[in-house]
Amino acid sequence: MSNTFRRFVSGAVQTAIWKSDPSTTQAQIVPQSEALPLVFRSLFYVKKTKVLESHKWLTVPADAFILDLEDSVAAGDKARVRREIQSVLPTLPGPQKVLIRLNNPSNSPRDWVEDLRTAHPRLLGFIVPKASVEDVVACDHALDAVESERGLESRSLKLFPMLENARGIEDAACIARASRRNAALMLGRYDLQRSLGCSQESPVLELAYQEVVLAARGAGLLAIGSVNCDLKNHNLYEEECRRYFETGFSGRSVLTSAQAVIANREFTVADDTSNVSEAAKFLANGNTLQVTQKKSLFGPPHLKRAKDLRAIFEAQASFDRLKSSDAKAKTTHPILLSPREGVDIRVGKWKHSPFCASFTEGLLSIWEQNFIANSTLTSPLHIDKVWGLGETAHVPFSLLFNMAMSLSVIVFSYPAKAHLELVATRQVRPIKVGEKLGNRVRLLSVENKPNLGQIAVSEHQLIDSSDTPVFTVIKKTLFPENTFAEAESIVISEASLVNPLESEIDDASPSVSLVPSKPLNERELYVHELVKAFGPHDAVTLSYLLKGVNPLHVNSHQFSKTELLLSGPCVVAGVIANTALDFGDVLSDQLLSVTQLNKTNNGDVISTVSKVVRVEDVGKDKEKVTLRILGMRNMSPTQLAATPLPDELFDEEMRPAQAEKICEARCPSLFHRIVVHGTRTFLRIKPL
Numbered sequence: 024m025s026n027t028f029r030r031f032v033s034g035a036v037q038t039a040i041w042k043s044d045p046s047t048t049q050a051q052i053v054p055q056s057e058a059l060p061l062v063f064r065s066l067f068y069v070k071k072t073k074v075l076e077s078h079k080w081l082t083v084p085a086d087a088f089i090l091d092l093e094d095s096v097a098a099g100d101k102a103r104v105r106r107e108i109q110s111v112l113p114t115l116p117g118p119q120k121v122l123i124r125l126n127n128p129s130n131s132p133r134d135w136v137e138d139l140r141t142a143h144p145r146l147l148g149f150i151v152p153k154a155s156v157e158d159v160v161a162c163d164h165a166l167d168a169v170e171s172e173r174g175l176e177s178r179s180l181k182l183f184p185m186l187e188n189a190r191g192i193e194d195a196a197c198i199a200r201a202s203r204r205n206a207a208l209m210l211g212r213y214d215l216q217r218s219l220g221c222s223q224e225s226p227v228l229e230l231a232y233q234e235v236v237l238a239a240r241g242a243g244l245l246a247i248g249s250v251n252c253d254l255k256n257h258n259l260y261e262e263e264c265r266r267y268f269e270t271g272f273s274g275r276s277v278l279t280s281a282q283a284v285i286a287n288r289e290f291t292v293a294d295d296t297s298n299v300s301e302a303a304k305f306l307a308n309g310n311t312l313q314v315t316q317k318k319s320l321f322g323p324p325h326l327k328r329a330k331d332l333r334a335i336f337e338a339q340a341s342f343d344r345l346k347s348s349d350a351k352a353k354t355t356h357p358i359l360l361s362p363r364e365g366v367d368i369r370v371g372k373w374k375h376s377p378f379c380a381s382f383t384e385g386l387l388s389i390w391e392q393n394f395i396a397n398s399t400l401t402s403p404l405h406i407d408k409v410w411g412l413g414e415t416a417h418v419p420f421s422l423l424f425n426m427a428m429s430l431s432v433i434v435f436s437y438p439a440k441a442h443l444e445l446v447a448t449r450q451v452r453p454i455k456v457g458e459k460l461g462n463r464v465r466l467l468s469v470e471n472k473p474n475l476g477q478i479a480v481s482e483h484q485l486i487d488s489s490d491t492p493v494f495t496v497i498k499k500t501l502f503p504e505n506t507f508a509e510a511e512s513i514v515i516s517e518a519s520l521v522n523p524l525e526s527e528i529d530d531a532s533p534s535v536s537l538v539p540s541k542p543l544n545e546r547e548l549y550v551h552e553l554v555k556a557f558g559p560h561d562a563v564t565l566s567y568l569l570k571g572v573n574p575l576h577v578n579s580h581q582f583s584k585t586e587l588l589l590s591g592p593c594v595v596a597g598v599i600a601n602t603a604l605d606f607g608d609v610l611s612d613q614l615l616s617v618t619q620l621n622k623t624n625n626g627d628v629i630s631t632v633s634k635v636v637r638v639e640d641v642g643k644d645k646e647k648v649t650l651r652i653l654g655m656r657n658m659s660p661t662q663l664a665a666t667p668l669p670d671e672l673f674d675e676e677m678r679p680a681q682a683e684k685i686c687e688a689r690c691p692s693l694f695h696r697i698v699v700h701g702t703r704t705f706l707r708i709k710p711l
Contacts, residue, residue, distance in 0.1 A: 062086050062338055062339050062342040063086055063087060063120075063207065063245055063247060063273050063274040064086050064273070064274035064275075064286050064287045064290035064291065064339070065084075065085040065086050065087070065274055065275065065276075065277045065282070065283040065286040065287050065290070066085060066086065066087045066088070066089055066122065066247060066274065066275070066276045066277065067080070067083045067085035067087070067088050067089065067276075067277050067278075067280075067283055068089045068091060068095070068250065068276060068277070068278055069088055069089065069090050069091065070091070070095055070278070078111075078114075078115070078116075081115070081116070081117055081119070082280075083279075083280045083283050084280065084283050084284055084287060084346065085119065085277060085283040085287075086119060086120070086274065086287065086342065087119055087120040087121065087122060087147070088119055088120070088121050088122070089121075089122045089123070089124055089150065089276065090108050090121065090122070090123050090124070091123075091124045092104060092105065092108075092123060092124060092125060092126060092134070092138050092141075093124045093125065093126050093127070093152050094152075101126075101134055101137075102137070105137060105138065105140070105141055108123065108141050109140075109141055109143070112141070112143040112145045112146060113143065113145060115145055117346070118342065118345040118346060119346070120147040121145060121146055121147060122146070122147055122148055122149065122150055122183060123138065123141055123146060123148075123149050123150070124149070124150040124152060124185075125138045125139070125149050125150065125151060125152065125162070126138055126152075127151070127152050127153050127154075127158065128151075128158050128161045128162060128165075129155065129157070129158055130153070136165075139162075139165055139166065139169050140169070142166070142169045142170070142173055142175065142180060143173075144175060144179075146180065147180075147181055147206075148180045148181030148182055148183060148204070148206060149162065149166075149180065149181075149182060149183065150183040150184075150185055150209060151182055151183065151184045151185060152185045152187060152211070153185065153187045153188055153191065153211070153214065154184035154185055154186060154187075154191055154198055155190065155191065155194065155198065156194055156197045156198055156201045158184075159182060159184050159198055159201035159202050159205070160201055160202065162182055162202070162204075163182065163201070163202035163203075163204055166180050166182075166204065178203060178204055180204065181204050181205070181206040182202055182204040182205050182206065183205075183206055183207050183208075183209050183247070184198050184199075184201075184205060184208055184209065185208075185209040185210070185211045186198070186208060186209070186210060186211065186215065186231075186235055187210075187211030187214035187215050187218070188214060188215060188218035189215075189218045189219055190218075191215075192215070192231045192234050192235070195208065195234050195235055195237075195238035195239075196237075196238040196241060196242070198238070199238045199239055199241065199242035199244055200242050205242065205244055206244060206245065207239065207244050207245035207246065207247050207273070208235050208238060208239040208244055208245075208246055208247070209247040209249075209276070210231075210232065210235050210246070210247065210248050210249040210272075210275075211249055212228070212248075212249035212250070212251075213249070213250075213252070215228070215231060215249075216228060219231065232248075232267075232270055232272075233270065236270055236271035236272060240271060245273040245274075246271055246272045246273060247272065247273065247274055247275060247276065248263075248264075248267040248272045248274065248275030248276070249275060249276060250275070250276040250277065250278050251263060251278075251282070252278070254278060254279055254281075254282070257281060257282075257285060260282055260285055261285050261289060263275075264285060264286055264289035264290065265289055267290075268289055268290055272290075273290065274286060274290045275290075287343075291336075291339055292332050292335045292336045292339060293336070294336055368434070368435055368464070368465070368466050368507065369466060369507070369508065369510060370465075370466045370467065370468065370469065370507075370510035370511065370512065370513060371465060371466070371467075371510075371513055372465060372466070373463045373464070373465045374431075374434050374435065374463060374464055374465065375434070375461065375462070375463045376430045376431050376433060376434050376461070376462040376463065376464070377433065377434070378430045378433065378462065378570045379430070379459055379460060379461050379462065380426045380430060380459065380460045380461075380462065380485060381459045382418045382422075382454060382455075382456055382457065382458050382459070382460070383456070383457065384456055384457075386422075386568070387418065387419075387422070387456055389568060390419065390421075390422045390568075391419075393561075393565065394419075394421055394422075394555070394596045394597060394599075394600040395553070395600045395603040395604075396419035396420075396421060396422075396600065396603060417453040417454060417455060417456070418453075418454040418455070418456060418458075420448075420450065420599075420611075420612040420613075421595070421596035421599050421600065421612075422596075423450065423454060423485065423494045424445075424448050424494070424496050424592060424595075424596075424614065425569055425590075425592040425593060425596055426460075426462070426485060426569060427462065427483045427484065427485050427494050427495070427496040428483050428496055428498065428571070428590075428592050429566070429569035429570055429571030429590065429592065430462035430483075430485075430569075430570055430571075431462055431463075431464040431481075431483050432570075432571040432572060432573050433570075433572065434464065435464045435481060435483075436500060436571075436573065437572075437573060438502060438503060438506060439500045439501065439502050439573070440476055440501045440502060440503060441500070441501040441619075442498065442500055442501075442590070442591035442592075442619055443478065443498075443499040443500060443501050443618070443619065444498060444499040444616065444617065444618045444619070445496065445497075445498045445499075445591075445592075445595065445614055445616065445617035445618075445701070446480065446497040446498055446499060446616055447495075447496070447497045447515075447520045447614070447615060447616065448494075448495065448496050448497075448522075448613055448614045448615075449494070449495040449520050449521075449522055449523075449613070450493070450494050450522060450523075450611070450612075450613070451491075451492065451493045451494065451523055452493055452523075454485075454493060454494070458487075460485040460486060460487060460493065460494075461485070461486045461487075461488075461490075462483070462484065462485055462486070463483075463484050463486060463490075464481055464482065464483045464484070465481065465482050465513075466479060466480075466481050466507060467480040467481060467482055467497070467512060467513045467515065468480045468512035468513065469507045469508075469509050469510065469512075471504070471509065475501070476501050476502050476503050476504050476506075477501070477502045477503070477504060477505075477506055477507055478499055478500070478501055478502075479499070479500050479501075479502055479506075479507060480497065480498070480499050480512075481497070481498060481500065482495060482496070482497050482515070483495070483496045483497075483498065484496075495520075497515065497520075522611065522613045539607070539710075540605060540606055540607030540707075540710045541710060542709075542710055543606075543635045543638050543648055544635060544638070545635050545636065545637060545638055546634070546635060546636075547634070547635050548632065548633070548634050548635075548668065548673075549605065549632065549633045549634075549635075550630070550631075550632050550660050550663045550664045551601045551602050551605055551630070551631045551632070551633065551660065552660050553600070553601040553602070553603065553604060553631075554601060554628050554629060554630050554631075554659070554660065555597030555598070555600055555601055555628070555629040556628045556629075557589055557597070557623065557624075557625055557626065557627050557628070557629070558625065558626070559625050559626055560579075560625060561589060561593075561625055562576050562577070562579075562587050562588060562589050562590075562624070562625050563576065563577050563579060563587075565589070565590065565593050566590060569590075569593075571590055573590070575587065575588050576588060576589070576590050584624065584625060584626075585624055587624065587625060588622050588623065588624060589623040589624065589625070589627070591617075591619045594619070594623045594629065594654060594698055594699060595614070595617055595654070595699055595701070597629045597654070598629060598631045598652055598654035598698075598699045598701075599612075599631075599652075599703070601629065601630065601631035602631055602633060602652075606648070606705070606707055607707050607708060607710055608707055608708040609705045609706070609707050610645070610705075610706045610707060610708065611705060611706045612703070612704075612705045613703070613704050613705065614701060614702070614703055615649075615701075615702040615703070615704060616675070616701055616702045617699060617700070617701030617702075618677075618678075618679060618699070618700045618701060619698065619699060620679045620682060620683070620697045620698060620699070620700055621656065621695055621696070621697060621698050622698070623656060623698050627656050627657055628656070628657055628659075629654050629655065629656060629698065630654070630655045630658055630659060630660050630663055631652060631653070631654055631655070632652070632653040632655065632663060632668065633650045633651070633652050633653075633703075634650060634651040634652075634673045635648065635649075635650060636649040636650060636651055636702075637649040641706060644708060644709055645706055645707065645708055645709060646706075646707060646709050647704060647705070647706050648704065648705055648706075648707060649702065649703070649704045650702070650703045650704070651673040651675070651700075651701070651702055651703075652699065652700075652701050652702070652703050653672065653673070653697055653699065653700055654697070654698045654699030654700075655693065655696050655697060655698070656696045656697075656698045657696065658692070658693070658696055662692070666690065666692055666693070667690070668690065668693075669685050669686075669689050669690055671685055672685060672686075672693075672697070672700070675702055677700060679700075682697055682700065683695065
């Protein structure tokens with residue numbers, strides 16, 4: 024469109040829209056969508072016009088129906104189809120809206136004029152194919168005359184311009200504002216793809232989609248996506264619907280009943296009760312900016328968005344009730360069975376998990392593929408002989424503490440908001456590959472934290488067939504308010520947490536380490552060159568492997584890729600695995616405390632820093648090493664080695680908030696990157 028012609032059309036459009044009030048400005052446009060139903064999730068093309076009178080097409084569960092007079096009708100059949108449409112419109116039942124796709128006024132002016140004569144009170148409006156500004160203006164003027172002639176209410180017939188070529192995309196904003204009749208901009212993908220000369224996967228096509236949404240929303244209209252001619256690939260269609268919805272489309276055109284069902288489902292707004300709750304709090308607090316429980320700000324824009332979503336949700340629900348009011352089949356609302364309802368643990372009461380840990384060779388193999396363990400991969404035989412296991416391998420420490428916590432998720436941790444801190448671990452004896460262990464958990468204490476929830480301290484045990492504990496974990500977890508009843512706490516003595524496994528080490532163990540390592544000096548700081556890279560699906564894979572089925576780790580449909588989290592114990596296992604090649608033959612391992620500072624997502628890469636706190640001789644050829652460990656998210660070992668680290672980050676009593684303040688002030692490159700802070704101790708063979 025030339026600049027001269029654009030100015031001419033712009034003037035004509037302004038005259039057409041505001042001829043009754045020349046003082047009106049563009050900023051005062053009243054969005055037409057406000058006067059329309061908000062429900063346009065699926066618009067079904069009625070392809071076989073010969074079945075119009077049978078009303079069979081009305082059984083398709085679409086929100087609106089499109090009767091086509093353009094591409095799907097041969098030139099010689101158009102007059103007959105118009106007559107059929109005119110005869111069937113007065114007989115149509117149901118709440119669904121009906122649209123007619125016109126012939127283009129520029130390309131087929133005679134057919135276009137005849138098409139407009141199908142106007143009827145049962146009709147919502149007309150789709151203008153391959154629309155341009157002048158096409159929309161022409162339709163607007165013509166419908167003025169049609170409405171007057173038919174005795175219809177002024178501007179009751181709406182327009183749905185369809186953008187199907189490069190020119191339409193270029194002029195999308197002008198087309199959207201070309202008539203007050205406009206209700207939505209529609210996308211015609213296949214003609215648009217041909218016009219642009221691009222492939223189906225081209226980013227240019229995605230850019231065109233965005234232009235349609237921006238133009239429509241800027242004019243207060245809805246945006247309606249295109250059809251997909253692949254009628255059998257429902258998975259692809261569902262994924263497309265999600266992308267349309269996320270981009271800002273309100274619905275899309277459909278070609279089959281199955282596509283209508285999928286579109287209705289994917290374009291339905293969720294009943295977000297948390298948004299409603301936050302909006303109520305915002306209004307109750309005098310419209311003041313507030314921080315939500317998820318630590319995000321809630322202000323006026325969020326209130327408007329919450330109201331919009333609620334209005335759309337209610338309109339969709341109401342419309343669905345209207346569509347199903349004549350349905351003969353009865354429906355029953357199912358009851359959601361959730362482990363959340365089964366959490367009934369009181370302080371001091373043991374609760375057994377329905378799951379057990381079968382430490383098979385297959386499980387061990389999968390674990391070792393994910394987490395290197397120096398005492399099982401690097402030097403399995405001679406370490407296992409130290410414990411008198413012969414040729415039978417033992418289960419690595421990191422797998423044991425993961426199992427101890429994961430197996431109790433179903434009876435304890437399922438409703439938890441966050442894993443906070445691992446307080447202690449204790450291994451009684453080596454666990455052989457092939458053993459099967461049960462799991463139990465008990466609550467030690469509960470502390471109420473206003474506006475935060477409840478902090479629960481719990482004891483998790485792996486037990487043998489005689490209910491004798493062989494591995495224990497004590498941890499802190501954050502739960503929603505009122506999850507547990509408060510009661511007197513149980514105190515665990517420090518003596519009971521001493522790791523007896525060290526006493527199992529035979530004095531006749533090898534005096535020479537077979538794994539190269541260097542002497543460790545107190546207060547030295549080490550960056551480990553190994554990193555743990557979590558894959559795109561590890562949160563789900565590892566959680567099912569360990570039977571820790573918390574939705575935050577496994578429900579990739581409910582939670583986005585930045586919300587779906589790796590479990591805290593798996594992250595700790597990764598932090599420890601990074602040290603596997605640096606400390607020689609580790610005979611026994613223990614975590615004295617571990618705090619999780621920040622969340623870890625699929626795709627994150629974890630690096631490890633260790634600070635030596637103590638090195639104590641144990642006999643002539645062994646030593647006990649105590650370390651402070653830090654796990655860093657998405658920071659390479661070379662970056663860490665070049666970064667001066669504040670000494671305070673390695674204090675045993677360092678709390679998450681303190682650590683973040685130190686990083687913010689003195690080491691910004693670490694800000695919100697520390698995922699694990701803890702104390703680890705292990706027994707190893709002295710290096711030469």
